[in-house]
Amino acid sequence: MVLTMTRLTAVSDLMDGRPAVVDGSAFDPIVARVENELNKRSWAKEASVRLRESGHVFFGEAMIVPSSQDDLADKIQRTREELLELDWRLYDIAISPVESMEPPEEEPTEK
Numbered sequence: 001m002v003l004t005m006t007r008l009t010a011v012s013d014l015m016d017g018r019p020a021v022v023d024g025s026a027f028d029p030i031v032a033r034v035e036n037e038l039n040k041r042s043w044a045k046e047a048s049v050r051l052r053e054s055g056h057v058f059f060g061e062a063m064i065v066p067s068s069q070d071d072l073a074d075k076i077q078r079t080r081e082e083l084l085e086l087d088w089r090l091y092d093i094a095i096s097p098v099e100s101m102e103p104p105e106e107e108p109t110e111k
Contacts, residue, residue, distance in 0.1 A: 060093045061094050061095075062093055
């Protein structure tokens with residue numbers, strides 16, 4: 001049993017996961033920090049962030065509902081650069097504009 005648990009732990013440690021504090025007792029506050037930074041943007045109506053931990057660095061995606069399309073590419077690029085300066089562990093983040101944070105409605109299928 002000990003050998004099995006050790007293997008499970010080893011495999012689990014290799015998988016990317018949501019960022020957690022060092023002792024694993026809670027999620028790392030970096031997710032909330034990034035989300036708060038995005039929601040402060042005057043051009044963003046709403047934002048959501050997903051980060052994953054890979055070793056000692058974080059990768060992620062951010063989705064933003066923009067208030068307008070004006071200079072959107074420049075705004076996204078500047079925001080990305082500023083987010084990467086927040087924390088040395090934030091290695092890469094992709095920012096995507098979306099129309100809504102609501103999941104798309106599924107089309108009914110006939111059987």
